[in-house]
Amino acid sequence: MLKIETQKYVYSAWLNLNFAEILIIIVKKLIMIDVKSFTFNPFQENMYILSDDTNECIIIDPGCYEGREKEELTQYISSKKLVPKRLLNTHCHIDHVFGNKLVSETYNLELEIHKADLPVLESVAQVAHLYNIPNVDESPKPSSFLNEGDKITFGHSELDILFVPGHAPGHIAFVNHNQKFVIGGDVLFYTSIGRTDLPGGDHETLIESIKTKFFTLADDYEVYSGHGQKTTIGFEKSNNPFLQ
Numbered sequence: 001m002l003k004i005e006t007q008k009y010v011y012s013a014w015l016n017l018n019f020a021e022i023l024i025i026i027v028k029k030l031i032m033i034d035v036k037s038f039t040f041n042p043f044q045e046n047m048y049i050l051s052d053d054t055n056e057c058i059i060i061d062p063g064c065y066e067g068r069e070k071e072e073l074t075q076y077i078s079s080k081k082l083v084p085k086r087l088l089n090t091h092c093h094i095d096h097v098f099g100n101k102l103v104s105e106t107y108n109l110e111l112e113i114h115k116a117d118l119p120v121l122e123s124v125a126q127v128a129h130l131y132n133i134p135n136v137d138e139s140p141k142p143s144s145f146l147n148e149g150d151k152i153t154f155g156h157s158e159l160d161i162l163f164v165p166g167h168a169p170g171h172i173a174f175v176n177h178n179q180k181f182v183i184g185g186d187v188l189f190y191t192s193i194g195r196t197d198l199p200g201g202d203h204e205t206l207i208e209s210i211k212t213k214f215f216t217l218a219d220d221y222e223v224y225s226g227h228g229q230k231t232t233i234g235f236e237k238s239n240n241p242f243l244q
């Protein structure tokens with residue numbers, strides 16, 4: 001008896017929705033993006049793999065440095081039967097590009113970055129020497145550049161690009177409005193912001209980027225950062241000591 005009543009309730013809930021509303025719910029479910037993060041390398045950098053129901057995926061800031069980290073990344077992709085479609089860097093600091101060569105060669109992908117970060121990419125070998133980090137794979141050069149306003153598409157999914165310099169001169173972030181999240185790189189962290197003392201960094205530019213780009217997003221947008229735990233726009237607006 002109880003079962004029949006429950007079923008009736010479910011039917012009537014569905015009937016109260018019109019066809020367009022039901023269609024929107026189904027389509028939204030279909031294009032849900034799975035955000036997988038790995039924390040890799042001596043700098044504890046967060047890299048991200050975004051995939052959807054088509055199994056197509058994009059790889060952002062592959063920071064895998066040691067053999068076991070590279071293995072973990074490729075294992076994840078093969079075990080999920082993912083098909084990598086794009087290789088993107090939010091910016092080209094050494095901790096975000098360690099795995100560019102592996103990903104580019106393994107999945108036959110061209111690197112895509114913002115043009116203003118090309119000098120940063122080209123200085124990686126020098127930085128590796130400075131920090132005394134051995135065996136850094138040389139990243140491939142990008143074949144094309146990304147700009148604010150461009151769309152990144154894969155499977156049924158789409159991301160917008162924001163140009164957010166300050167931590168690095170060509171720093172970009174990837175926004176998904178359907179699920180309300182940002183892959184933010186080293187711009188905004190949980191109760192902190194990116195450092196600006198590295199070449200090409202500028203504190204005022206960074207604050208401007210956060211306030212005019214990130215903070216125009218709604219409070220419930222989640223921020224997946226390049227280091228540390230994820231946060232939200234609203235939490236950082238209220239609690240980040242650098243942005244009060």
Ligand SMILES: [Zn+2]
Nearest residue numbers: 091093167186
């Ligand atoms: Zn950085």
Ligand SMILES: [Zn+2]
Nearest residue numbers: 045095186226
């Ligand atoms: Zn970083």
